[in-house]
Amino acid sequence: MLGPIPGQFKKAAAFITALKPETTRQEIPDSAQAGLYLVMQPSGALSWAVRTKIDGKAAKVTIGRYDEIGSNDRAGNIVSSTQALSVTQARAAAEKVIADAKRGNDPRQQKIDRTSVNAWFDEFIKTARATGFKGRAVKASTADEYDRIIATNIKPHWKHVTDIRTLDYRDIEKLLAKLTPGARRNAFAVLSAFFRWKPVARAIGRNIIELAEAPAKAASRDRVLSHEEIKTVWKAAEKCGYPFGPMVQLLLLTGQRRDEIANLKWHELSDDQDAITLEASRTKNSRLHVVPLAPLAKAIIEGLPRIADADGNPSEYVFTTTAKTPFSGFSNGKNALDKHCGEPALADWHLHDLRRTCATELAKLGIKQEVTEAILNHKTGKVSGVAAIYNRYDYQDEKRDALEQWAKRVQAITADNVTIFKKSA
Structure with missing residues (x-):
């Protein structure tokens, strides 16, 4: 490491000018201001850095680049790696950074507009x-x-x-x-x-x-759509068209969460499009989740358009209006869906009710609770405690069978002039 920078400005400037870059990064401590370093890169680039403690932890703060003359008198009032600082300005800025850190303020945040x-x-x-x-x-x-x-x-x-x-x-x-x-x-x-x-x-x-007064907590909902309401929503979704209509139909058929389907990407679909694989980062409980797709759900996906951007590049998102981001116009989509539902409008209902409806109908079909829990990707349920730790069976076959049964039930419900009979015991 080279010797300290001389205390006087002219000598310091001459000393810095005479520095030669080496094959490794150098940190040269200032002799007048403790914690201030001149950093020289192998390329010859020079910058100023301050070593201090922030919240009790060692931290390095880059305060600007070296310039023999420096910028105007305001230089050093903020932390910015692009501002030009002379030796004198760098020392003043370092003193301020260290003082701010001692008061518990993180000087690195000063790069933010402090009022906007x-x-x-x-x-x-x-x-x-x-x-x-x-x-x-x-x-x-x-x-x-x-x-x-x-x-x-x-x-x-x-x-x-x-x-x-x-x-x-x-x-x-x-x-x-x-x-x-x-x-x-x-x-x-x-x-x-x-x-x-x-x-x-x-x-x-x-x-x-x-x-501030916190909003009241949401009341626990138990809304489940009746068969007549399922048919109404399904037909309305058909009228809505892409992207919101088929998205709603998949929510009903799969029982998944809204954003898990709305943010669906093409690479999350299997090659034959008969399953969705959601990475752990995409699920609420941070667990990888495979959703089998019944023939009806697969047919819906196969009928979807592949949206492309202005340059002709196909979007990675299954449901999108911009090709760059997933669908997000839920309020407008729901309003359009409700209008297509006709009069009288369905009583107070949310998209999340489709998930609850799917789970309820699976129970009516005689599907075991642990299979339904696996479909919904719930962390808790019938399999818990020690059993949950050691039981790693993923119920893939049972999930596929259950969702295929449910899809057939939806087809029967939404067909015209069809009577639905309850499953016998």
Whole structure:
């Protein structure tokens, strides 16, 4: 390692100019400011870094690139790897970084616009995908849901907010009052994570979510569609067409969760399209899940168009309107579906009721509970405790048989002038 940088600016500049790159990266400590280093890459590129402790852990913060003259007097007020800093400016910036770290503030977060709400939300999503908030990144599907909720239910209502520090609990309550009950609970959950995130709490000075009134918990639903309602929804889905219509039909036939089908990718389908394989990262309980497809479900998939982008590249998503992202227009799709259901409209029902309906109808068909649990990919159920630990049987044959029985029942229910007889004991 080379010797320390001389204390006087002119001598320091001359010393740096005389440096020669080596085959390995060099860190040259400054003699005047503890913790400040000049970093020289084998390419000859020079940058400034500060070594300090943040939350009790050793950390390195890149504060800018070396420039003999430096930028204007404001240089060093933020942390940016692209700003140009002279020796004098780098020392001032390092002193500020170390002082901020001692006060418990992470100076690396200063690269965020300290007042822009949108910039903070963008950084929140970026952090969720990269490192998460508890030492590991959140699931990709969870980060996608955070992003969707922020873009749909939060940002549009806070366009007037120019400084994040002006927000308080009343702003949260006003925002929630504009949303439907389900969207209200989702937005509150995301905002809870956002305002508890240390950089945001430090920027505002407190966790404002703690003072806001939490939305009421969702009442447990037990809505199951009758056979007549199943037929109505199925016929309405046919009228809706791609992508929402066939997506709804697959939700009913497979009993899977909404986003598991809506985000379906072509590579998740088997070569003969008679099964879906969902990786652990795509399921709620983080377990790989195989969903057999009955002939009716397979026929629906075989009839789907393959959407391509403007350059003619086929989309990886089975259900999409943009070719770049999966289908997400659930509110508009549900509204269109309800209109096609005709009058009188179906009483209060949600897409998730299709999953409950599938499970209920499987029970009516005499399917064993553990098979239904396997189809739904439930973590808990009849097989639990020690049995759950040692029983690794995946019920693939039973799942296929059950879903084929259910598909035949759906065909009978949705056919015209067909009487459905109960299965004999």
